[in-house]
Amino acid sequence: MAKIAALKGISNSPHHRRRHSSHGTPQHNRPLKREHAWQDVSDDDMEVKRSKKHLSTPSKSGRNSDQPRKKPRLSAPAGTSHASSSKDPSLQKQRKELPIYTGKDAIVDIIRQNDVTVLIGETGSGKTTQVPQYLLEAGLAGSGMIAVTQPRKVAATSLASRVAAEQGTSLGAVVGYSVRFDEASSADTRIKYVTDGMLVRELLGDPLLSRYSVVVVDEAHERTLRTDLLIANLKTIQKIRNVPTDAKGKGSAAKLMPLKVVIMSATLEAEKFSKFYNKAKIVYVKGRQHPVTIYHTSTGQPDYVDAALRTFFQIHTDKPKGDVLIFLPGQEDIESLDKSIQLYANQLPKDACGVLICPMYAALPPSQQAKIFSPAPSGMRKCILATNIAETSITIPGIKYVIDTGKCKEKRYVARQAGTGFDTLLTRDITQSSAVQRAGRAGREGSGFCFRLYTEDAFRNMPLTAEPEIRRCTLTSSLLQLKCLGQDLEELDFMDKPDEETVVSALKTLFLLGALDNRKALTPLGRQMAAFPLEPPLARTLIASTELGCTSDVLTILSVLSASSHLFVDTHDARDVAADARRKFRHPAGDHLTVLNVVRAYEDVTAGESKAGRREWCRRMFLNERCLSEAANIRAQLRDVCAHMGVDPRTGAGSGDREVPVLKALVRGLVQNTAFLQPDGSYKQVMGPSIVKIHPSSSLADKKVPVIIYDELIYTTQVYARGVSAVPRSFIAEVPVFQQRTG
Numbered sequence: 005m006a007k008i009a010a011l012k013g014i015s016n017s018p019h020h021r022r023r024h025s026s027h028g029t030p031q032h033n034r035p036l037k038r039e040h041a042w043q044d045v046s047d048d049d050m051e052v053k054r055s056k057k058h059l060s061t062p063s064k065s066g067r068n069s070d071q072p073r074k075k076p077r078l079s080a081p082a083g084t085s086h087a088s089s090s091k092d093p094s095l096q097k098q099r100k101e102l103p104i105y106t107g108k109d110a111i112v113d114i115i116r117q118n119d120v121t122v123l124i125g126e127t128g129s130g131k132t133t134q135v136p137q138y139l140l141e142a143g144l145a146g147s148g149m150i151a152v153t154q155p156r157k158v159a160a161t162s163l164a165s166r167v168a169a170e171q172g173t174s175l176g177a178v179v180g181y182s183v184r185f186d187e188a189s190s191a192d193t194r195i196k197y198v199t200d201g202m203l204v205r206e207l208l209g210d211p212l213l214s215r216y217s218v219v220v221v222d223e224a225h226e227r228t229l230r231t232d233l234l235i236a237n238l239k240t241i242q243k244i245r246n247v248p249t250d251a252k253g254k255g256s257a258a259k260l261m262p263l264k265v266v267i268m269s270a271t272l273e274a275e276k277f278s279k280f281y282n283k284a285k286i287v288y289v290k291g292r293q294h295p296v297t298i299y300h301t302s303t304g305q306p307d308y309v310d311a312a313l314r315t316f317f318q319i320h321t322d323k324p325k326g327d328v329l330i331f332l333p334g335q336e337d338i339e340s341l342d343k344s345i346q347l348y349a350n351q352l353p354k355d356a357c358g359v360l361i362c363p364m365y366a367a368l369p370p371s372q373q374a375k376i377f378s379p380a381p382s383g384m385r386k387c388i389l390a391t392n393i394a395e396t397s398i399t400i401p402g403i404k405y406v407i408d409t410g411k412c413k414e415k416r417y418v419a420r421q422a423g424t425g426f427d428t429l430l431t432r433d434i435t436q437s438s439a440v441q442r443a444g445r446a447g448r449e450g451s452g453f454c455f456r457l458y459t460e461d462a463f464r465n466m467p468l469t470a471e472p473e474i475r476r477c478t479l480t481s482s483l484l485q486l487k488c489l490g491q492d493l494e495e496l497d498f499m500d501k502p503d504e505e506t507v508v509s510a511l512k513t514l515f516l517l518g519a520l521d522n523r524k525a526l527t528p529l530g531r532q533m534a535a536f537p538l539e540p541p542l543a544r545t546l547i548a549s550t551e552l553g554c555t556s557d558v559l560t561i562l563s564v565l566s567a568s569s570h571l572f573v574d575t576h577d578a579r580d581v582a583a584d585a586r587r588k589f590r591h592p593a594g595d596h597l598t599v600l601n602v603v604r605a606y607e608d609v610t611a612g613e614s615k616a617g618r619r620e621w622c623r624r625m626f627l628n629e630r631c632l633s634e635a636a637n638i639r640a641q642l643r644d645v646c647a648h649m650g651v652d653p654r655t656g657a658g659s660g661d662r663e664v665p666v667l668k669a670l671v672r673g674l675v676q677n678t679a680f681l682q683p684d685g686s687y688k689q690v691m692g693p694s695i696v697k698i699h700p701s702s703s704l705a706d707k708k709v710p711v712i713i714y715d716e717l718i719y720t721t722q723v724y725a726r727g728v729s730a731v732p733r734s735f736i737a738e739v740p741v742f743q744q745r746t747g
């Protein structure tokens with residue numbers, strides 16, 4: 005690889021030690037200098053060990069893989085053996101080289117003998133891809149399916165592709181996946197990678213998860229709210245399904261086979277999980293296939309974006325071939341680093357290896373995220389800039405170097421007073437678990453390197469794992485789902501109990517939406533709301549639209565709100581230009597109807613323009629085409645759900661006055677997000693103590709209107725309302741809960 009000494013300001017001396025001194029955002033025209041003194045800690049780093057193939061359990065009764073199996077294998081069920089003839093030999097060879105392979109028989113035996121197994125194995129040892137296949141091949145799934153849960157969509161879909169390839173079948177046949185708004189499965193599917201949220205949703209229609217004989221809860225250390233809901237429910241389900249046949253009685257559970265639960269992670273408080281499941285068996289898979297050498301900086305790096313930029317170019321200049329994965333907390337930092345790398349990369353000499361930058365964050369649509377898995381063109385080094393979306397489970401081919409800034413964004417419930425509050429994203433230091441997972445993204449196809457932009461002491465002082473989401477996030481949607489299952493959040497057997505304040509807030513929201521009555525019992529409206537894959541306020545809006553005859557328009561608006569990226573492209577420096585370009589879409593009532601105007605205009609353009617033409621139109625209008633195309637997909641799926649529920653999704657399409665019914669429907673769902681104008685020009689929440697301002701990106705930012713409703717509050721220097729519409733006061737008074745108050 006050509007050296008890049010010609011790059012302005014870069015020194016190529018290998019041991020250039022200097023204290024890091026820069027602050028603030030990267031300055032693009034400042035010369036780039038290497039500034040880290042790296043400390044190699046791989047030899048004594050406790051959590052990432054060199055290859056030692058070994059399997060152990062803490063209990064005396066556990067056998068390791070060298071011992072003969074006690075029980076003969078069960079015969080493989082129909083639908084499993086047919087795949088073997090077309091299995092790719094090189095993939096089969098790779099499977100056999102994984103550390104977990106030597107423990108295969110022991111793992112199968114332990115899972116066969118125990119209702120719940122906690123399996124801990126280093127990153128890359130083969131847990132997620134192999135254990136489900138071992139169980140299927142050994143017949144442990146019987147005639148049922150194996151569900152493997154993942155906290156994130158991208159992991160579920162990419163793992164399903166890999167395992168389908170290992171099984172020699174097409175995706176959606178023996179191996180499939182199911183994530184929100186996307187599914188690939190069939191009657192033949194035996195292993196299904198699912199997001200934890202999707203499995204919780206399945207509970208609503210099938211409370212005993214009767215289609216599954218094994219549920220593997222992967223990356224359980226993340227303790228997402230949905231994982232915790234699932235873990236609690238699996239315990240209840242096992243109590244019903246796993247009793248001896250003669251004690252089951254004649255109910256539907258009598259026909260079901262026992263449910264096996266496997267809890268997996270590389271970084272888990274195993275004892276805590278084991279205790280929760282009545283001393284469940286713990287199995288450790290030791291050893292990793294390829295070593296990862298870990299470096300820490302000798303001093304802290306307050307400007308982590310700048311530090312990442314320097315480290316990337318140190319690697320690019322000095323290190324052999326191999327792609328780079330950089331972990332950053334959020335989209336803004338990713339965009340900033342993207343620009344900086346681009347700028348310096350453009351100064352590389354013509355014969356130097358080029359840089360292909362691939363951003364990766366949740367707001368990118370799945371098709372865009374999938375691009376990170378494609379190989380870089382020859383003569384280029386791929387540099388992926390990712391949030392913690394790429395932290396667990398996934399294998400990104402080609403990644404040899406990881407740069408870990410040590411930062412992440414965490415959702416946290418900000419309570420202003422009992423019963424009111426909102427979730428906001430805060431940047432914070434990561435945990436040891438995250439650091440280990442991030443390092444584990446290297447060393448999956450060969451040896452790897454991880455450059456941590458924090459000191460070894462900082463690593464040792466990090467908490468082992470993050471606080472469970474159930475202790476720090478809004479519980480509205482989960483509470484509604486539990487109510488549909490006839491369960492109470494307050495009574496369910498959770499590993500960690502939620503905060504009382506958060507529970508009160510969720511109960512209050514559901515009561516205001518009409519999902520619960522004043523005895524906290526589920527109403528028919530609440531049950532209807534839970535059937536839509538939408539947050540309760542949006543589901544309430546959709547249901548209101550069916551009564552108000554504007555379902556078609558409301559579906560359009562909700563689809564854009566449910567897309568993972570924002571519709572409007574607003575950079576700080578071009579905000580006025582963007583506002584000018586989009587002026588023609590602006591609706592006097594605010595952002596929701598403006599969104600509707602944009603989608604209608606986009607549909608007109610879609611009808612007459614090529615893909616390139618549409619993209620160019622979006623660029624000129626400062627609109628995010630990815631958001632619009634994703635919204636179109638979501639809309640199609642919501643229409644299907646509506647049709648399934650007997651609601652005509654076309655209601656209101658093309659008819660006259662759209663403004664009044666659409667705003668009324670939005671008020672029904674966003675009733676808790678109402679604020680009144682104050683004499684000083686700010687707005688005061690009607691159902692909370694917060695003083696809010698309209699976000700500068702809103703079409704109402706410089707207007708003073710008496711009453712607003714909004715999609716969300718965000719907390720930066722102050723509390724801002726985003727996605728705002730002006731509504732007449734009379735619309736608020738029409739909401740049943742207000743009528744009850746005044747009546």
Ligand SMILES: Nc1ncnc2c1ncn2[C@@H]1O[C@H](COP(=O)(O)OP(=O)(O)OP(=O)(O)O)[C@@H](O)[C@H]1O
Pocket residue numbers: 102125126127128129130131132133134162166269270293396397398399401444447448449
């Ligand atoms: N898509 C893929 N392309 C290439 N190799 C892959 C792919 N997926 C998995 N592998 C190989 O299989 C190995 C095991 O992956 P697997 O996800 O099963 O490990 P794991 O123990 O679950 O790791 P983690 O704890 O990081 O999720 C990887 O290290 C890699 O070598």
